[in-house]
Amino acid sequence: MFGRSAPIAPLEYTRKLWMRSWVGLTLLFLYAPLLVLMIFSFNDSKRNVVWKGFTLKYYEKALNNDSLVEAMVNSLTIAFLATIVSLVIGALAAVMLWRFRFPLKGLVEGTISLPIIVPEICLGVAFLIFFAKVDWPTDLAWPLNLSAITIAHITFCFPFVAMVVRARLASFNKEEEEAAKDLGATEWQAFRDVLLPHIKPGLIAGALLAFTLSLDDFVITFFTSGPDTITFPVKVYSMVRFSVTPEVNAASTILIVLTVILTFIALKLQGVKGIAQTH
């Protein structure tokens, strides 16, 4: 690919120097801040700028910071629960829209895509008012006290799952399902043994999307979380607001590594192309 032997064909834009530098600079812009943050999380200095030597003490501090760990556990719990429920509701919504003709279908279809379009701040505000209005209990035991945040997350995650699964359903041959039924399969068996295997890649992609969206969310959580239900982004936000501490670097590095690992698990399951297509 990088051989100098063949002359550059007119359409081989990627082999032109200015194009390569443009892409290189863009990637530098995207990655440099993250890489610097990760490298300096090992720096033995309170100030972030000068390299003073390798240390793991900020990781130790971050892992011993109970509220930070608690926030991380909360975030992962919410993401896990929200993903499971979003997956079920999203897949059902996709099958409903794909399979049936029913009154007000256009309205339902439009409303399902609304949580994707409505700005996060408006959704956050809506949940703040809603949970205040219905007097949602806030003093429940863990993990039930996370229910308000989880519900909010499911609402903005499941439309994405529905979208991804529906795209996958478009390639399903309905005759396969009919054949199964002709051969004596019940509605449920046809769903489980024919339709479900077909939409499995869509489900995996949707689950990963929902998990990331939930783990990533700050604005909506900011409006639905209470003093006892801090998530990781909300915790980092308050730490950044008050003072920049190297602990945040360490905790962020852990989360970045977790994201990269998740992405590579997705790659293993789906192949690079599959991941690329889901976006």
Added chain:
Amino acid sequence: MAGALQDWKLQKKPFVAIATAPVFWLILFFVAPMAIVWLYSFGQNAGPADIDISGTLDNYKRATEWLYLSIFLKSFAVAALTTLICLIVGFPVAMAITFAAPKWRPWMLLGIMLPFWTNLLIRTYALMALMGTNGYMNKGLGGLWEGASWFRTLVGMQPLEAWTPVQLLYNNFAVVLGLVYVHLPFMVLPLYSALDRLDKSLIEASLDLGAGHFKTFMKVVVPLAAPGIVAGVMITLIPALGAYLTPDLMGGTDSQMIANVIERQFKRANDWPFGAALSFLLIYAMFILIALQSMRANKVKEAR
């Protein structure tokens, strides 16, 4: 396709089994909260924790005051500028991915997408650390400055004054840069998927018939990639318009966007009805943008 759809009346049991959960969830946890906000926007504060929905339009009237109108306009300008920069930076990147060797393409896409999967707050924080007065961006600028100063002494001019770190953060520049940083992947992916579908022999034909690269780009590539450009613009403009975190953390006192004003009504100012009115105005603005886009899409369809 439409013929293959089943009528729900003929399949009542499976329909109910499938439709109940999503429809129920949507009504209870999306439509109901939004409806309450909508009702609140016609109310007024009747007590410390009591809102009287009186049907008043005062909140909307107040929102058209110049103070708030200017913030709306400013948010739009910032979002539009962000989108434009994303488009200019992102188009060559999308082109490069499209014309890369097939084995490299997925990895380049992954390279663009990986930051998008990383936590927004972490990305903003990482960028802030780089842009601080002691950060590397200031160091880099300082290096350039000293280089220029050295160059001046070479040609016999007075050296420049010593470099003093500039305030890169907490201003409008930082907000736009932060928004571009966060939204760039949103722009590249739809552009790529449009360019990928494009018939490459058309570009070859244009080049063969004597058009230069630039002319080919403007007359062939851009018109054919138009749906992708529109999709990319929408997908960048809409979240940028409602951005909260970036202006909050990276902006100064004069770079507040509409989302920050909404947040203030619910936290510090404690004027929920007015905040509700502002958030519905923001939603209406989104609807107008989307309606404009779909009108344009319909026109294109009719023309074909």
